[in-house]
Amino acid sequence: MATIDTTAEIASPHSDWLDKLDRWCARTGDRINPILVKETRQSLKSRQFVVTFSMILFAALAWTIAGSLSMMPQIYTTPSAPRMMIGYYAVLALPMLMVVPIAAYRSLEAEIDDGTLELLSITALSPWQIVLGKLGSASLQMLLYFVTLFPCLAYAYSLRGVDLPTTLLIVASLGVAGLLLTVVGLFFAPTARGRSGRVSALLALIFLLVLAEYAMGAMVFGMIFYGNPLSQSELLFYVVASTAVAFSLGHLMLTSTAAQLTPETENRSTAVRLSLLAFTTVCVSTIALAVLVLRSSGLPIYFFGMFVIAGVWTFCGALMVGERSTITPRIRRELPSSFLGRLVLTWLTPGPTTGLVFTIIVLSILTVMQQASLSWISRSGIARGIYSSQLRRFFGQPALLFVAYLISFLVIVRLLMYVIRLRNNPRVELGLAALVVVALMAALIPYSMQLHYNDYQPLTYDPKWQMTNWAFTMASALERRLPPNIISNVVGAAVGLGTIAILAAWKTTRPRRTATPERVLQELEKKPQGLSEQSAS
Amino acid sequence: MIAVHSSGSDCIELRRLHRFFGDTKAVNDVTFSVGRGQVFGYIGPNGAGKTTSMRILATLDLPSYGDAYVDGFSVVNDPELVRKRLGFMPDAFGTYRDVNCSEYLDFFARAYGLVGRHRSQRLQWVLNFTGTEGMANKPIRGLSKGMKQRLCLGRALIHDPAVLILDEPAAGLDPRARIELRQMIRQLADRGKTILISSHILTELAEVCDSVAIIEQGQLLATGSVDQIQAERQNQLELTMRILNRQDDVIEALKGFGESVLMDNAIIDGQFIRFGFGGDMSAQAALVTHLVNSGFEVAEVRAEKKSLEDVFLQVTEGLVQ
DSSP: OOOOOHHHHHHTTTHHHHHHHHHHHHHHHHHSOHHHHHHHHHHHHSHHHHHHHHHHHHHHHHHHHHHHHHTTTGGGTSOOHHHHHHHHHHHHHHIIIIIHHHHHHHHHHHHHHTTHHHHHHTSSOOHHHHHHHHHHHHHHHHHHHHHHHHHHHHHHHHTSSSOHHHHHHHHHHHHHHHHHHHHHHHHHTTTOOHHHHHHHHHHHHHHHHHHHHHHHHHHHHHHHHHOOOOOHHHHHHHHHHHHHHHHHHHHHHHHHHHHHHSOTTSOOSHHHHHHHHHHHHHHHHHHHHHHHHHGGGGHHHHHHHHHHHHHHHHHHHHHHHTSOOOOOHHHHTTSOOSHHHHHHHGGGSSSHHHHHHHHHHHHHHHHHHHHHHHHHHHHHTSSOHHHHHHHHHHHSHHHHHHHHHHHHHHHHHHHHHHHHTTTOOOOTHHHHHHHHHHHHHHHHHHHHHHHHHTTTOOOOOOHHHHTTOHHHHHHHHHTTOOOHHHHHHHHHHHHHHHHHHHHHGGGGGOOOOOOOOHHHHHHHHSOOTTHHHHHHO | OOOOSOOSSEEEEEEEEEEEETTEEEEEEEEEEEETTOEEEEEOOTTSSHHHHHHHHTTSSOOSEEEEEETTEETTTOHHHHHHHEEEEOSSOOOOTTOBHHHHHHHHHHHTTOOHHHHHHHHHHHHHHHTOGGGTTSBGGGSOHHHHHHHHHHHHHTTOOSEEEEESTTTTOOHHHHHHHHHHHHHHHHTTOEEEEEOSOHHHHHHHOSEEEEEETTEEEEEEOHHHHHHHTGGGEEEEEEEOSOGGGHHHHHHTTOTTEEEEEEEEETTEEEEEEOOOHHHHHHHHHHHHHTTOOEEEEEEEOOOHHHHHHHHOOOOOO
């Protein structure tokens, strides 16, 4: 019996390029992060997305009608965009700065709670892929929300009163802030353990999100109602600097999140340390650029930047000192092999000793740069008169003292953690707790003792008692009532302790790289299943 | 070159495995190996250390001391190579909301790096094998426990691993689902998969396993084939006799027979007496002759071979940590 090949007839004219397109789509689909595929499928079907999307549509429509009617008939004659834009901003900001970051937090938290993260961790997916997949899915949701509201923003722009650069700047800021807050949400998810820990983490995240919502709102209100007060070069600086800082901070937080999801045997530290270095470099560059480009109006960025760097290094330094000292066979395979490599790169390998030396070296370099920049700012006339003296007052001696105390306390924390780790295996966060305890003890004990011997009368700074009391010493430095030799004593002590720590760390450069077995190398070189077959086709 | 992988043809090997949680020794010096294509039962009361050992094998936890190997690769040094060869089914389902069965399996196939036609072929095979083909487009949340368990087995099989680790796969399943699961395990073993399975339903393990290991308080108490362990415990064979006269004197007479009679847990119920016996068939015949010569009227003798459950109860003491 004769049969008709219908497929051949249908496929003939365009089948070739359609097949190619189909194969290309399939290949591209295979390269997409599986987490992104799963999360997108999941989130687009979720009730949270449906409700949020419907609410955005309804709120945008309601505001378009209500806002337009409330401005009738002036809407035809006077610029009415600011009022409409504020409404649309409010509609868009809530899901982008609140709903999506919390959804990302919940998504990663649910993976941990439901045990699916463990199932993922035994697949070929890396922690970075897991985190990036979650971020990608959140970005897609944000894009969808933005696309939904795009006609409304275009409508508001057509009403005149807000120029195109301002509109674009608002949208871009919202996008960057939304992404950064989503990264913050992901960062918070694995930090807390247990029910109370999770509740605390969620509350802290909500507090941060509300704060960010408020700050963004204030900025957008200002831009819409008062226009853009910045010159072109200032605007360029702020756009570039804030993007670079947001990107490097986001990278640091994502790396830290991925590190928290990485098994103990793997190297969790090096990537975080490199990312921390990159973030510090971006911050220092931003501060330098602010002073160079914006001159005296860049000094607030100088102040703020100093506090950020000090805070980040205090936090990260304590965590690094709290790390486990065991170098697993996995990590040994990645150790630098040459003498120069061991000398320079050992400080990036995991461990509390390398972490302490890394922190001491970076803090020392930063302090030298900070003190030099302070002197340059005063000499170059960027800060004049009382401004210059205030700058020296806040960032001269107190900054030097802060770093000296931090280094000394970190050395003590390292010793404490060594003793604690002899019989226990606590989390790295204990390093932070230990630093807080050491700092409190160093301040409270001498203060209480002097107070007692002084019959509980008001105290004056006595270097004999209060040299370890960082709070009293720094407050006295701010008031310029510090005896002349106290700074050299504190800095000298820090230099001494730091030098001992570095000398004692010499043996950490000794472990040699171990060879990866031949069979393991062969296995690692094998292609994933199906890949060879696909490339052949 | 430094050799870090184990030698030999064993597919799974635990070597002096220890895992401590503070003062608790969850796994304490456990050593055993499982040959290629074997179904190996891991038996122990709750808190014995089964799940901890399995989690270490699945590279989800680290040993405090010792190592475990899958296909010769260390779980400590080369976990990514172990993961390629291993399918793990934990006691919790680990499923997602708002995802259907085929999407769930497709996601894990992608996560294991399967691409292109190979992925769709594996997906189809797994759906067929686990009998979830009809449920492919149904959301997971609507599935019964048995179907979820099949789906999770499918997830563990999606990348065609050589080794399967199944932690309590039959827990909470109805009899039909248990039988079907047992059949699937047997089919997988016939296809050359090495399977380590833990369960509390010991009769099930006896039917499906080639070998078993009994663990309690983190320590390995017995290991070998079910018959081997039963044979080793033959000295605890249970003998029931019906004595028609002088029941009060029978204990003394039995004690007089020798060491093979174990009267520690002897039970006398009217004319019946049940006691442990450590001898073979000829020793049983000699015992009957001894009793008859001593003037007892022996009407019935019944020897009962111990089930895996009895062996388990005998070996373990019901201690938990």
